Amino acid sequence: MVMKYYNIPIFVPHEGCPFDCAFCNQRRITGADTNVTADKVRSIITEYLGTIPKGERVIEAAFFGGSFTGISAEKQEDLLKAAYEFVKKGTLDGIRLSTRPDYISTEILNRLKKYGVTTIELGVQSMDNEVLLASGRGHTKDAVISAVSQIKNYPFKLGLQMMLGLPSDSKEKSIQTALEIIALKPDFVRIYPTLVLKDTYLEKMYKSGEYIPWSVEETVEVLKNIIPMFRKENIEIIRIALAVTEEISPGGALVAGPFHPAIGELAEGEIYFDKICKIIENDKSAEVFAVNEREISKALGNGKRNIERIREKYKKEIKIKPSKSLEKGEIEAWKE
Structure with missing residues (x-):
């Protein structure tokens, strides 16, 4: 029987992140803008568990949407404890979360290990300092290298996210970012073409002519180069592009950029x-x-x-x- 994997998404939009990266509007991306509490975590997990078919399966609670480890230590513990209750009962197999590279430390990693976290995803976005600066990331690629080095001292699975077509990016820079991510040996990657969303600084840059988004064709050209690079090194690509929702689609929050409902298939x-x-x-x-x-x-x-x-x-x-x-x-x- 084939093992099936399920994530129970718990969105913490923009919590723990004081930065306003040019491309980011987590409330638009996740469709969530409510304050997440421990009770809410229990409620979400309980509800989802009732919908997942029995059988050979791996189920993880997934804290996405913000920089989880930038939340106050007290709230991190509250949310993680709520999810960890299900891990201890055996109804969840683990917990995964996403965060920024500059929000990783030994103290944080010890906390995550204590409360059953199994997978950490880092929003790398680019390994080019000029691109990181132009995108308002607030850190350099050294923060990525340091975070990965620390995480690899623990038994976590590591995922790295990269974006294509950020301000100051180019085909060559994106391919170089892929090479440098491969050198960091993550377990998996996500690849996100940059879309211009409403109520972001990138929208202002686009409307002023300061930023020109990549076309679908330009994005596919880069994807067709980097997808085989990851596969050659047995690094799984678990997602290409944001999920299509009412917000992330024409007529929603999408302003411009290489949107295509099957851009990975094109590549x-x-x-x-x-x-x-x-x-x-x-x-x-x-x-x-x-x-x-x-x-x-x-x-x-x-x-x-x-x-x-x-x-x-x-x-x-x-x-x-x-x-x-x-x-x-x-x-x-x-x-x-």
Whole structure:
């Protein structure tokens, strides 16, 4: 039986964070703006546990939306204790949280370990100091390196988040950030293209012409470069782009930027297109391409555009077929 993983989201929007990063409006992103209490944590966890199917499963409470370790030590303990009650009873397998790199210390990490935290996600965003400064992050990449070094002294799983297209960013800088994140050896990463949201400083920068967001095409170009880099090092990419909600969509809080409901799929399609082209360049007779049966839509590309692009580029027809034996990302090709 396949193990299923569930997160119970508990949003603490902007709590613990005195910074106003140019891109950030957690209330818009999470759709939550209420003050979270220990009783609220118990209520949320109890409610969610009643909706999760029985079976082989791992369930974690997930404190997201703010910089959890920037909250007062007293409130951290109150919220963690409430979740830890469920860990001790065996109804939760752990607790995960997100925070800033400059809000990590031995004292904080000891507290997190004491109350059953299993996973820490750091909002790295960029490893370029110029980008961090332009984005109002309030720290340099040294804070990231220091935080990761401290966390690795503990048994936590470590996730690192990066953003594409921040102020002063470029394709080269984002690829370099990916390389430096890989060197830090996280267990997993999240990749977020930068969107301009209402009521953020980035919106002011955009409207004044100081900031030009990346296009979907520019973002996909970078994604298709960095996705294979993480996979080569066995670093799982657990999410690409913010979840689409009423707020994070046209007509909501979205002002500008590379919004696409399946931008990760677009990038995967480009990765497959490049692989198919490389095979054809080496073997002009290749006409049938087999891929993992779960990756057919990626190999075909958005709207089956890869078939059309191959037709235009090489003046030939190809077929893409499912395979039960191939691993994800693998391709076998032959002449029909």
